[in-house]
Amino acid sequence: MNYWPLLGIAIVVAGFALRFNPLLVVVVAALATGVLAGLDLVSVIEALGSAFNDNRYISVTWIILPVIGLLERYGLQERARAVIESVRGATMAKLLTLYLLFRQLTAALGMKDIGGHPQAVRPLVAPMAEAAAVKSHGDIPEDERQKVLAMAAATDNVGLFFGEDIFFAIASILLIQGVFESAGYPLTPLQLSVWAIPTAICAFVIHGWRINALDRRIGRIAGSAKP
Known part of the structure; x- marks a missing residue:
């Protein structure tokens, strides 16, 4: 059994412990896990892009933030x-x-x-x-x-x-x-x-x-x- 892909977990733990940018840590861990699992770099990036495209939570953020900002403005x-x-x-x-x-x-x-x-x-x-x-x-x-x-x-x-x-x-x-x-x-x-x-x-x-x-x-x- 190939245990090298588990190195991604170590990257996440080390990155958070050292207080690096969380988004950067997660992306690096995902890339490392994919490559160590035998996928080529392009396939890993394609998988990340597909997941982001299928789960477009950023649009929800743009809806929530103005509402919260308006409520905070009024106390x-x-x-x-x-x-x-x-x-x-x-x-x-x-x-x-x-x-x-x-x-x-x-x-x-x-x-x-x-x-x-x-x-x-x-x-x-x-x-x-x-x-x-x-x-x-x-x-x-x-x-x-x-x-x-x-x-x-x-x-x-x-x-x-x-x-x-x-x-x-x-x-x-x-x-x-x-x-x-x-x-x-x-x-x-x-x-x-x-x-x-x-x-x-x-x-x-x-x-x-x-x-x-x-x-x-x-x-x-x-x-x-x-x-």
Whole structure:
């Protein structure tokens, strides 16, 4: 069995660890995987171009961005912050943990587009998490504020990534099924989906701990900064 195509995974891991441009990392990994699998470079590029042409998500982006921009212009983020500030007992940890649960459950039911960075995180979840952190701990340093915004984005990623595989009709499950079937392991999409549940539970526990750890850390920093 030829294991060289798996080098593409190492390229992705190394590229993300070194914080290279994600698009460049993915393209290089795809080219390397195709070439190491025995395809010529032109065939790999043709496959990438065909996949991009068949899945023209860029047009959806052009529709979403003006709408989000218009909503933000008329104070959507400010209203989101005001809502959180009016909720008694609201904390960043509680808010993001609930959003993580919501994102996983909806993705598990196939509603993976109900959240997302442009339509949910930037205009709503991130400013609400920031407002909750300020409400709980007072003014926080700029670098910690950026970490709150990053954690809001990461929460959406984790919830979607580990929740969508529970839905047996998702493209990723069908891809996994095809890979296993080509290797001689016939599995149904439902079997794969069931075994995605323990992974999703572990992801929820681990990321929930990370959210709470960040909230506690901000509390300690804000407390030590007070006179």
